[in-house]
Amino acid sequence: MANDGDDPDAAFRVRNGDYVVLKRGDVYKSVQIQSKRKVVFEKQWFFLDNAVGQLYGTTFEVESGGTLKPQAPKGTQNAKEAGTDNRNIVDDGRSQKLTKDDIESLKEKGLKGQEIIQHLIDNSTTFRDKTEFAQEKYIKKKKKKYESSITILKPTARILALMYHGREWGKVCHLRYDTLAQMLTLGNIRAGSKVIVFETCAGLVLGAVMERLGGYGTVIQMYPGGGPTRAGMESFGFPPHFHDTLYEFPLCKMNALLGGKLDLESKDMDTNHSSGSPDESSDRIEDPSESGPREEASPLTQEMETSSEVPGVKVDEEDRKERERRREMKVRSKSINSEKKLKMEEKRRKLALAAAQLEGRNADGLVIASRFHPCPVLLGLLKFLSPSRPFVVYCQYREPLIECYTKLREQGGVVNLHLSDSWLRHYQVLPNRTHPVLLMSGGGGYLLTGTTVAMDAPKTSGQPKTEEPSAKRMKLQEAEGSA
Amino acid sequence: MSFVEYSEFIQEGDVAIIFLGHESMMAVNVQHGAQTQTRYGVIRHSTDLIGQRFGSKVTCSKGGWVYVLHPTPELWTLNLPHRTQILYTTDIANITLMLELKPGSVVCESGTGSGSLSHAIIRTIAPTGHLHTVEFHAQRAERAAEEFCRHKVAHLVTVRNQDVCKDGFGVTGVADAVFLDIPSPWEAICHAKRAIKKQGGRLCSFSPCIEQVQRTCEAMLDQGFEEVCTLEVLLRVQDVRSVTMSLPDFGPDDLTDPAQATSDPAPSNASVTLKTAIPPKEMAGHTGYLTFATKTRE
Numbered sequence: 001m002a003n004d005g006d007d008p009d010a011a012f013r014v015r016n017g018d019y020v021v022l023k024r025g026d027v028y029k030s031v032q033i034q035s036k037r038k039v040v041f042e043k044q045w046f047f048l049d050n051a052v053g054q055l056y057g058t059t060f061e062v063e064s065g066g067t068l069k070p071q072a073p074k075g076t077q078n079a080k081e082a083g084t085d086n087r088n089i090v091d092d093g094r095s096q097k098l099t100k101d102d103i104e105s106l107k108e109k110g111l112k113g114q115e116i117i118q119h120l121i122d123n124s125t126t127f128r129d130k131t132e133f134a135q136e137k138y139i140k141k142k143k144k145k146y147e148s149s150i151t152i153l154k155p156t157a158r159i160l161a162l163m164y165h166g167r168e169w170g171k172v173c174h175l176r177y178d179t180l181a182q183m184l185t186l187g188n189i190r191a192g193s194k195v196i197v198f199e200t201c202a203g204l205v206l207g208a209v210m211e212r213l214g215g216y217g218t219v220i221q222m223y224p225g226g227g228p229t230r231a232g233m234e235s236f237g238f239p240p241h242f243h244d245t246l247y248e249f250p251l252c253k254m255n256a257l258l259g260g261k262l263d264l265e266s267k268d269m270d271t272n273h274s275s276g277s278p279d280e281s282s283d284r285i286e287d288p289s290e291s292g293p294r295e296e297a298s299p300l301t302q303e304m305e306t307s308s309e310v311p312g313v314k315v316d317e318e319d320r321k322e323r324e325r326r327r328e329m330k331v332r333s334k335s336i337n338s339e340k341k342l343k344m345e346e347k348r349r350k351l352a353l354a355a356a357q358l359e360g361r362n363a364d365g366l367v368i369a370s371r372f373h374p375c376p377v378l379l380g381l382l383k384f385l386s387p388s389r390p391f392v393v394y395c396q397y398r399e400p401l402i403e404c405y406t407k408l409r410e411q412g413g414v415v416n417l418h419l420s421d422s423w424l425r426h427y428q429v430l431p432n433r434t435h436p437v438l439l440m441s442g443g444g445g446y447l448l449t450g451t452t453v454a455m456d457a458p459k460t461s462g463q464p465k466t467e468e469p470s471a472k473r474m475k476l477q478e479a480e481g482s483a
Numbered sequence: 484m485s486f487v488e489y490s491e492f493i494q495e496g497d498v499a500i501i502f503l504g505h506e507s508m509m510a511v512n513v514q515h516g517a518q519t520q521t522r523y524g525v526i527r528h529s530t531d532l533i534g535q536r537f538g539s540k541v542t543c544s545k546g547g548w549v550y551v552l553h554p555t556p557e558l559w560t561l562n563l564p565h566r567t568q569i570l571y572t573t574d575i576a577n578i579t580l581m582l583e584l585k586p587g588s589v590v591c592e593s594g595t596g597s598g599s600l601s602h603a604i605i606r607t608i609a610p611t612g613h614l615h616t617v618e619f620h621a622q623r624a625e626r627a628a629e630e631f632c633r634h635k636v637a638h639l640v641t642v643r644n645q646d647v648c649k650d651g652f653g654v655t656g657v658a659d660a661v662f663l664d665i666p667s668p669w670e671a672i673c674h675a676k677r678a679i680k681k682q683g684g685r686l687c688s689f690s691p692c693i694e695q696v697q698r699t700c701e702a703m704l705d706q707g708f709e710e711v712c713t714l715e716v717l718l719r720v721q722d723v724r725s726v727t728m729s730l731p732d733f734g735p736d737d738l739t740d741p742a743q744a745t746s747d748p749a750p751s752n753a754s755v756t757l758k759t760a761i762p763p764k765e766m767a768g769h770t771g772y773l774t775f776a777t778k779t780r781e
Contacts, residue, residue: 012780157580186576212586216610364489388551402759402760419721434697453550
């Protein structure tokens with residue numbers, strides 16, 4: 001990696017404004033570094049100001065007043081005496097001589113986690129009788145409780161997927177990290193691709209796709225409602241040029257786009273229309289959640305100069321000139337509205353750009369992971385893919401994907417359809433104590449994957465099925481039946 | 484055609500995947516004048532493939548048809564010539580995510596084997612990353628290098644024919660990630676550590692046996708690796724089926740009305756048809772344990 005400036009590690013230092021991940025044990029939290037901002041993590045509060053300028057991967061001790069202090073590499077604690085088994089250990093609740101109050105007062109004295117644990121060990125009557133293994137376990141447990149160190153990491157898809165799965169499962173439609181891994185690989189997500197993403201997983205899937213594109217290629221995020229959700233993607237802290245590869249397109253305009261009736265002028269018309277009552281229009285514009293349905297509802301399609309058939313970038317450029325002219329005129333007459341109009345112009349410009357990306361119907365990949373029924377979404381978005389491209393659909397439930405599978409088999413245009421889920425088990429690996437971890441995830445969701453192929457000409461014109469030679473169809477069904 | 488870029492049309496020298504139907508595929512090297520036999524008849528490369536669009540339907544000599552697909556690392560994994568046991572896509576997907584691979588990553592791998600994982604790594608780290616792959620079997624190394632050339636990814640990979648346990652990866656302090664799939668990974672952990680950047684990186688070892696995992700984990704901890712984590716992941720394929728279940732006949736429900744019972748007998752062949760997905764009778768129940776670890780900054 002290239003080094004900038006005199007500090008060879010400049011690229012590896014935490015800067016103000018960075019998105020970072022806090023780690024303690026197996027718990028993660030994503031935050032942005034902001035000066036004097038209080039952060040609460042694992043029942044502790046602190047400020048991240050001292051992290052600025054430190055290297056990523058540094059572990060900090062939380063000190064009184066919420067300041068962070070970089071921690072020196074820790075030494076390991078070695079048990080000196082150990083029992084052979086637990087026959088002499090009785091659970092009478094009296095093995096720890098320190099009371100809760102004693103421990104609290106130790107904490108108040110400002111003792112570090114390590115020191116408190118040493119006190120606990122010294123005051124435990126049974127510690128020495130425990131087996132070496134049990135001692136280790138005891139220390140580990142107490143460490144978790146009393147140590148207040150946190151590590152600051154650079155966000156990656158792995159870490160954020162682990163974080164969301166661990167803490168905010170519901171926000172990512174129960175998507176497990178190994179399932180996300182399957183999606184990225186089976187979707188052949190890589191630099192230079194044009195990928196369509198539709199997700200309601202807080203932006204995690206979008207971010208993971210963008211990480212794999214590495215700033216090369218294009219992502220078109222399809223979004224429901226008023227605007228795209230991107231918090232998860234923001235947490236990746238991508239460099240600015242990554243954002244240039246990201247386009248957004250509202251699902252509510254998909255029918256218009258597919259029908260070649262996407263009206264990129266309607267917004268302007270709307271503004272003209274409502275310019276009499278600036279209050280009302282400003283309300284609308286400021287609330288993005290309302291603008292989606294409103295656009296759709298707008299019946300004004302008089303300005304036909306932009307046909308969706310015209311190659312997109314040109315449309316956009318012509319558009320912009322035209323809009324600029326118009327805007328100038330309006331700015332003169334109504335300066336109050338100008339800022340809002342600018343915002344709206346920006347939104348429309350984005351729409352035109354995204355439409356141009358989709359219109360070629362030559363996307364290289366499709367990734368769907370949402371709380372919406374996948375069937376209509378998949379059937380609609382598949383139309384934007386080139387032939388011989390993979391697609392992946394995630395769903396928390398199996399049945400909707402069975403429906404997708406059935407519909408796709410009827411409709412044709414795809415091969416290599418697979419419905420699957422994955423099973424994931426972690427292991428404890430220790431000398432003489434290796435076994436599966438007692439708890440495991442019960443399920444990580446389901447995936448439907450496949451590859452697009454060229455549709456036969458009659459099929460595309462509305463009448464699917466019935467085209468294939470009947471002999472072959474039977475053969476195929478037979479083959480499936482026996483598979 | 485390249486494994487790191489899509490092209491629209493099939494050209495001489497390309498690899499194309501012939502899709503014959505459910506679960507049946509084959510990879511072909513497209514050459515002028517060449518022919519490929521399938522159960523639906525002959526495919527003539529010059530007329531049936533070259534110049535056609537990837538994803539199009541090709542009619543074979545016996546009138547049956549197939550689809551020709553653009554190769555991807557995943558399709559390659561299912562169709563490559565096996566020179567060794569290979570890694571499959573489920574494990575590969577997790578290795579890629581957990582090693583945090585992305586465009587620009589520098590990766591060390593051993594052994595190269597049949598190149599199944601190598602192709603997937605190359606796809607993900609292109610166009611600015613690099614794969615250093617080490618294979619102790621001379622012929623396998625050679626064959627892999629040839630394949631990378633044919634697949635137009637040779638600029639992204641260096642193949643070395645040496646023993647990673649003795650000689651390491653041939654590079655020092657350059658890797659973001661190291662992957663080991665060798666019989667005694669514990670002997671290569673020190674080389675993995677040396678190959679990884681001083682800023683740190685990720686390590687993965689794949690082993691089928693738990694005893695290997697045990698020794699490898701010990702070696703990782705001895706070498707100062709952190710976050711050592713062993714897991715196992717399996718793909719469960721579900722076959723979508725239409726199933727019909729008969730409904731039992733409980734006889735007439737109103738016994739007080741003998742007229743109804745005789746005039747309206749319950750149909751004995753009543754049934755319900757539903758769409759469901761069933762697991763196959765047998766599935767791959769074990770591939771190998773994946774052990775991941777982090778090398779922290781030196």
